[in-house]
Amino acid sequence: MNLLFGRLGWTDTPFAELIAHPSVNTAVASGAAGLVILGALVTTVLLTRYRLWVPLFRDWLTSVDHKKIGVMYIVLALVMMSRGVAEGAVMRAQQGTALAGGFLSADHFAQLFSTHGTIMIFFVAVPMIVGLINIAVPLQIGARDMAFPVMNQVSLGLTASGAALMMISLVIGQFATGGWTNYPPYTGLAFNPGVGPDYWLWAILISGVGSMLSGINFAVTIYKKRAPGMHYMRMTLFTWTSLCTAIMLIYAMPPLTVSSAMLALDRLLGFHFFTNDLGGNMMNYANIFWMFGHPEVYVLVLPAYGVWSEVASTFSGKTLYGYTSLVLATMAIAVISFTVWLHHFFTMGQSSSVNIAFGIATMVIAVPTGVKVYDWMATLWRGRIRLTVPMIYLLGFFMLFVIGGMTGMILANPSIDYQVHNSTFLVAHFHNVLIPGVLYGVLAGIHYWFPKVFGFRLDERLGRVTAGLWVVGFSLTFFPLYVLGLMGMPRRLPDFDDSAYGPWVTVAGIGALVVLAALAMIFFTFWYSIRHRDRFAVPLGDPWDGRTLEWSVAAPAPEWNFARLPQVRQVDDFWRAKQDGRAYAPIEEYEDIVMPRSTAFGLVIAVASFCMGFGIIWHIWWFAALGFVAIPAAMIFRVFRTDTERTIPAAEVREKTEAWLAAVHAATPVTRDEEDTPANRGRAVFEGNPA
Amino acid sequence: MTHEQRERRSYFIGFAACAAWTALAFGAVILRLDQITALWIIGVSALAQVVLQFRYFLHIDFSRQKREDLQLILFSALLLAIMVGGTVWILADLDKRMM
Numbered sequence A: 001m002n003l004l005f006g007r008l009g010w011t012d013t014p015f016a017e018l019i020a021h022p023s024v025n026t027a028v029a030s031g032a033a034g035l036v037i038l039g040a041l042v043t044t045v046l047l048t049r050y051r052l053w054v055p056l057f058r059d060w061l062t063s064v065d066h067k068k069i070g071v072m073y074i075v076l077a078l079v080m081m082s083r084g085v086a087e088g089a090v091m092r093a094q095q096g097t098a099l100a101g102g103f104l105s106a107d108h109f110a111q112l113f114s115t116h117g118t119i120m121i122f123f124v125a126v127p128m129i130v131g132l133i134n135i136a137v138p139l140q141i142g143a144r145d146m147a148f149p150v151m152n153q154v155s156l157g158l159t160a161s162g163a164a165l166m167m168i169s170l171v172i173g174q175f176a177t178g179g180w181t182n183y184p185p186y187t188g189l190a191f192n193p194g195v196g197p198d199y200w201l202w203a204i205l206i207s208g209v210g211s212m213l214s215g216i217n218f219a220v221t222i223y224k225k226r227a228p229g230m231h232y233m234r235m236t237l238f239t240w241t242s243l244c245t246a247i248m249l250i251y252a253m254p255p256l257t258v259s260s261a262m263l264a265l266d267r268l269l270g271f272h273f274f275t276n277d278l279g280g281n282m283m284n285y286a287n288i289f290w291m292f293g294h295p296e297v298y299v300l301v302l303p304a305y306g307v308w309s310e311v312a313s314t315f316s317g318k319t320l321y322g323y324t325s326l327v328l329a330t331m332a333i334a335v336i337s338f339t340v341w342l343h344h345f346f347t348m349g350q351s352s353s354v355n356i357a358f359g360i361a362t363m364v365i366a367v368p369t370g371v372k373v374y375d376w377m378a379t380l381w382r383g384r385i386r387l388t389v390p391m392i393y394l395l396g397f398f399m400l401f402v403i404g405g406m407t408g409m410i411l412a413n414p415s416i417d418y419q420v421h422n423s424t425f426l427v428a429h430f431h432n433v434l435i436p437g438v439l440y441g442v443l444a445g446i447h448y449w450f451p452k453v454f455g456f457r458l459d460e461r462l463g464r465v466t467a468g469l470w471v472v473g474f475s476l477t478f479f480p481l482y483v484l485g486l487m488g489m490p491r492r493l494p495d496f497d498d499s500a501y502g503p504w505v506t507v508a509g510i511g512a513l514v515v516l517a518a519l520a521m522i523f524f525t526f527w528y529s530i531r532h533r534d535r536f537a538v539p540l541g542d543p544w545d546g547r548t549l550e551w552s553v554a555a556p557a558p559e560w561n562f563a564r565l566p567q568v569r570q571v572d573d574f575w576r577a578k579q580d581g582r583a584y585a586p587i588e589e590y591e592d593i594v595m596p597r598s599t600a601f602g603l604v605i606a607v608a609s610f611c612m613g614f615g616i617i618w619h620i621w622w623f624a625a626l627g628f629v630a631i632p633a634a635m636i637f638r639v640f641r642t643d644t645e646r647t648i649p650a651a652e653v654r655e656k657t658e659a660w661l662a663a664v665h666a667a668t669p670v671t672r673d674e675e676d677t678p679a680n681r682g683r684a685v686f687e688g689n690p691a
Numbered sequence B: 001m002t003h004e005q006r007e008r009r010s011y012f013i014g015f016a017a018c019a020a021w022t023a024l025a026f027g028a029v030i031l032r033l034d035q036i037t038a039l040w041i042i043g044v045s046a047l048a049q050v051v052l053q054f055r056y057f058l059h060i061d062f063s064r065q066k067r068e069d070l071q072l073i074l075f076s077a078l079l080l081a082i083m084v085g086g087t088v089w090i091l092a093d094l095d096k097r098m099m
Helices: A014-020 A024-049 A053-061 A066-096 A106-140 A149-171 A196-224 A237-269 A283-314 A323-339 A341-348 A352-364 A366-380 A389-411 A414-420 A424-454 A460-486 A499-531 A573-580 A601-617 A621-639 A650-666 B003-030 B035-057 B064-098
Strands: A593-596 A645-648
Touching: A014 A024, A024 A053, A024 A106, A024 A149, A053 A066, A066 A106, A066 A149, A066 A424, A066 A499, A106 A149, A106 A196, A106 A237, A106 A283, A106 A424, A149 A196, A149 A601, A196 A237, A196 A601, A237 A283, A237 A323, A237 B064, A283 A323, A283 A341, A283 A366, A283 A389, A283 A424, A283 B064, A323 A352, A323 A366, A323 B064, A341 A352, A341 A414, A341 B064, A352 A366, A352 A414, A352 B064, A366 A389, A389 A414, A389 A424, A389 A460, A424 A460, A460 A499, A601 A621, B003 B035
Parallel strands: none
Antiparallel strands: A593 A645
């Protein structure tokens, strides 16, 4: 073994492979690697060209502002989603052309479905959810920042470091072929001595710690940093679902870390937790992994439920129907989701009594979810409904998610699961809950809170087209997979010769093109809205006739969020304040505000953990040791810093707040009919309850 | 009795109770009780000491301002019971069926 480079050699790139064995397959791999390099190069050139390195470092990478950290999470997620969607489309193309021979090798296809799943769950869904919570929750509970702002930055750093490992696996070496769950013994040393499973393990181990720290941060923030009068039963539903998600993250991430660490010990130090011989039991990996894996899906979907609650209430101009039942349903889901993990391995061989118990628990969890759907529909009932972009996503969610839930009920029955497990029926089911449930929710949330963060709305017309494309694209891509699954098509199939599959995979392939168009439209909507941001500007802060505290401040929200911490009196406090004329009240006395100072600590941890992960994957031990030592060293160094806070003088707060308040009072409020027009500067006419 | 005396008394009770449970666990080993009985005694003693530590040293009680802490501790206990109990049940069942 080479001491300097470990097992890393010059031939470990797809380019070397392309030169040695030229084919479409190696060209696709090289193209993907080339895109990563090109993307990095273009970013570097643009940052240098427009002299943005210093602003990027000063205003973003070292910032501890929860809103900026949230934005960085979502940017990371969008970058990773582009790769994940592209991989999905390549897989659809492979299956679409499979009867004609296809163009990918089976091994390459296996890498594709492994990275696609890993990226979509850990580096798209999780950062999107964490990003939204970061942006909205402190504003909704009337706090100026998270409970642990620097730890928040560290969480982001660890997530980004895991994502970087995923990206570099495209260029250097090969990723795992064991699917997103990375089951041993296939991913053990005996069957997979290469770097693939190690890439998976260290990307997951590093980012998993980040997610757990996020959970702790959110839970403590919601427990301890609420504004005066913000009792639990006055919190917004998004805050409630975030609290439940945070607590679930705290308890669900450790099993993943444990199972991954055990597998890493197997691979690195010759342990035998999950090997075939010497007392190993690979079934325990499935058991521990899904103790994380099932709560994880509710970790993702609960905040999306929170977004639906906000959207349904705001865009129908009504108080949420059944607030208490929604809170109780959220809590019920959070607890029950920890009791169903076995339904992911019904066919592993345990007795039917065990299967039945977990099958029933799985069916029970649909009850609180059903309660929620009815509550949202009742919220819309007789409301003053505006068909804005988030509402279109909500309608898509209603129709599609309920179907996904129903197929979940079908799969919850162990005897049916024996027929369709590991078929594309399952693939269709989980995409059917994750895309309309989580992705639509996040996209609706981005559209909803975008003006609060950046001070201007996103274009409604383009947003509606995007939402429509997502609904159509999803339906075309994944409904055929239900049929294929019932016809017996296994998941993760690189090629087949049953011509009956042909029409269905073709439709799914066309659907994938629509999804690609939907993804492109997301970026085009951002680009177009930024170009025309003056027309969409809503500096007064309340573009949607909002009901909750985040809409009671300027847009973009000032660094300190609230010049004076609000005194909360009831649910939908800002809406009630507008009703009573309490809103936009002048502030008599301003005070100095103490905010955490920017720091590069999170960045250092991110780089160090990346070095550690990369070093361990390639057995470059000096590099790994460097990263491993740098983390505690940075912590110790940080402990000796005493100037961790800075004071924003009252005069500065007064100046900005008074200017904003003056603009609010000078503005003509707009009715909801003008919501979508340039007249909407962010001050709403109070229209009262819908008749 | 002043507040400080009450406080000291509470710490002493906690210490004495924990020491007693520890002695019981050691006793089970020293007296060479049969293995199953000894394991049960050690297990119960461990759980009892967890509760005592929470009550006397971490000051978790049923008062209002401790309610959030207590809820989180009970929730942790519930999840641990689900995860450990579920794992034992599943793996024991698989083990039996493979014999």
